[in-house]
Amino acid sequence: MTSFKTTIRLSGVSKSFGETRALTDANFEARAGEVHAIVGENGSGKSTLAKIMSGVLSPDAGTVDILGGPIRSPIEAKARGLATIFQEVLVADHASILDNLYVGRDGLVSHGAGRAERLAEAQQVMTRFVGEAVDLDAPVGGLPLSVKQWVVIARAVLRRPKILILDESSAALDLGATQRLHQEIDRLRGEGATVLIVTHRIAELVRIADRATILRDGKAVGVLDRHEITEERLLKMMTPADRVQATQPTLSANLRQGATPVISALGVRLQPEARPFDFALMPGMIVGLAGLDGQGQDLFAKALAGIAPPADGEVVVAGDGGRQHVVAGLADASAQGIAWVSGDRKREGILPQQSIFENFAIGVYHRRLKPFGVVDKAAARRLFAREIQRLSIKTGPVMNRITSLSGGNQQKVLISRAFASDPRVIVLNDPARGVDLNTKRDLYRELQTFAAAGGAVVYLSSEIEEFLGFAHRVDVFVQGSLFRSLSGDAIGEDSVLSAMFGQAAGTHVDIDVSEAV
Numbered sequence: 001m002t003s004f005k006t007t008i009r010l011s012g013v014s015k016s017f018g019e020t021r022a023l024t025d026a027n028f029e030a031r032a033g034e035v036h037a038i039v040g041e042n043g044s045g046k047s048t049l050a051k052i053m054s055g056v057l058s059p060d061a062g063t064v065d066i067l068g069g070p071i072r073s074p075i076e077a078k079a080r081g082l083a084t085i086f087q088e089v090l091v092a093d094h095a096s097i098l099d100n101l102y103v104g105r106d107g108l109v110s111h112g113a114g115r116a117e118r119l120a121e122a123q124q125v126m127t128r129f130v131g132e133a134v135d136l137d138a139p140v141g142g143l144p145l146s147v148k149q150w151v152v153i154a155r156a157v158l159r160r161p162k163i164l165i166l167d168e169s170s171a172a173l174d175l176g177a178t179q180r181l182h183q184e185i186d187r188l189r190g191e192g193a194t195v196l197i198v199t200h201r202i203a204e205l206v207r208i209a210d211r212a213t214i215l216r217d218g219k220a221v222g223v224l225d226r227h228e229i230t231e232e233r234l235l236k237m238m239t240p241a242d243r244v245q246a247t248q249p250t251l252s253a254n255l256r257q258g259a260t261p262v263i264s265a266l267g268v269r270l271q272p273e274a275r276p277f278d279f280a281l282m283p284g285m286i287v288g289l290a291g292l293d294g295q296g297q298d299l300f301a302k303a304l305a306g307i308a309p310p311a312d313g314e315v316v317v318a319g320d321g322g323r324q325h326v327v328a329g330l331a332d333a334s335a336q337g338i339a340w341v342s343g344d345r346k347r348e349g350i351l352p353q354q355s356i357f358e359n360f361a362i363g364v365y366h367r368r369l370k371p372f373g374v375v376d377k378a379a380a381r382r383l384f385a386r387e388i389q390r391l392s393i394k395t396g397p398v399m400n401r402i403t404s405l406s407g408g409n410q411q412k413v414l415i416s417r418a419f420a421s422d423p424r425v426i427v428l429n430d431p432a433r434g435v436d437l438n439t440k441r442d443l444y445r446e447l448q449t450f451a452a453a454g455g456a457v458v459y460l461s462s463e464i465e466e467f468l469g470f471a472h473r474v475d476v477f478v479q480g481s482l483f484r485s486l487s488g489d490a491i492g493e494d495s496v497l498s499a500m501f502g503q504a505a506g507t508h509v510d511i512d513v514s515e516a517v
């Protein structure tokens, strides 16, 4: 018989924030040498559980036994060998990579004893993670989100933890990087560590989790073994009985082909040295943007939304009466009916000092003014109430700060803001990051309804699975330029992946916008 060493045991744990019950009488158990996933809808209590285990929050009731005793503070957690990577990417922007890696150990390490060993150790780990050597003295502030995420992961791994908790830590990583993270998780498991992962990425769960504990409304409702973990089973267990099940997305066939593109780009160059390309998006169409990290797809999404103009060429939107209008910035794009949803909600999305309602309403005020420029707050409130229902946003009083919501629910507020601005085009940059399975399905359905009514959707994702059965076309970016467009049946996991690596599998569809512009 195999004997397991239990490293974590939580019994009857409850935690409330005001009137919100985040955890109610929850039990949880994990072992040495296992990867254990914590799964549940947005707001089901996953992060609260992780924070209690990490000593950041103390439970209102129940017992916590981690590696032999309760944990009363983050310092105690650290001393006992527990490291946690929280949902938000927490780095000191002004400090170097090296200082960020060793912060909190024994002061900063830019000078003094031990620098040489630490440099070597840090360089080795960062090279393994990022896939190439990095300048450890570079300030973290200017680095891409994915490298910042690696800094946070490396900081935890360098402590050689006995328990590692990853709360949505792969969210900012692309395909190759996620694979490298999985290798690291395998290595830690092999060394006997307990690895807890909180993730909404189902493919990830199936690939690496030995067991999964499912939370529903703050209660642990079951534990699945590796062979029992399937998307349908997880959905069934995590969905509250009163939650309307979304239907599987179906692809609308009645594309109005031949219509004028609602948004197009001719001879666009994203970087001075990159190859120029053309792009056109018809009303009723959902186009996926794909690529390995940093291949230009994110720059292009930002160019379409007016956030960062391309290095060369123009983005053109069809205005009233067929007029062509060159997009001249974010406010202009928004006035032309192009809405933007960012996946990096902390930097580009939420206004952390504002209420939940204000974060929603800011997107609709300019379109829902009463005569004489007076804001119709009552109308905005009614609209928000409808959106809360539609996307099942789990919120307390809407005048509470946006930061009181769980991460996934903050993201849902941003998505609802985009829908409510009556856009003609919605550009979404990895919007499903940190969003639960049910909401992903709701989101696909809402976007399909929007497209079926003549709207156009640009959907950037780092997960290929998201495009399947959802996008009419997937545009794959390589080296800062559009490499391949895959349409209809040509969209498959293998064909998109091959194109991402610059290979020729799949059907090459040239986009001809010359007639339209």
Ligand SMILES: Nc1ncnc2c1ncn2[C@@H]1O[C@H](COP(=O)(O)OP(=O)(O)OP(=O)(O)O)[C@@H](O)[C@H]1O
Residues within 6 Å of the ligand: 017, 020, 021, 022, 040, 041, 042, 043, 044, 045, 046, 047, 048, 049, 394, 395, 396, 404, 405, 406, 407, 408, 409, 434, 436
């Ligand atoms: N500091 C806080 N103040 C008020 N409410 C809070 C606070 N932290 C969490 N909550 C509430 O507790 C509930 C559980 O939140 P938690 O962050 O644990 O959910 P989660 O399962 O991690 O969600 P997600 O998948 O969206 O990250 C939510 O309803 C959330 O709004």
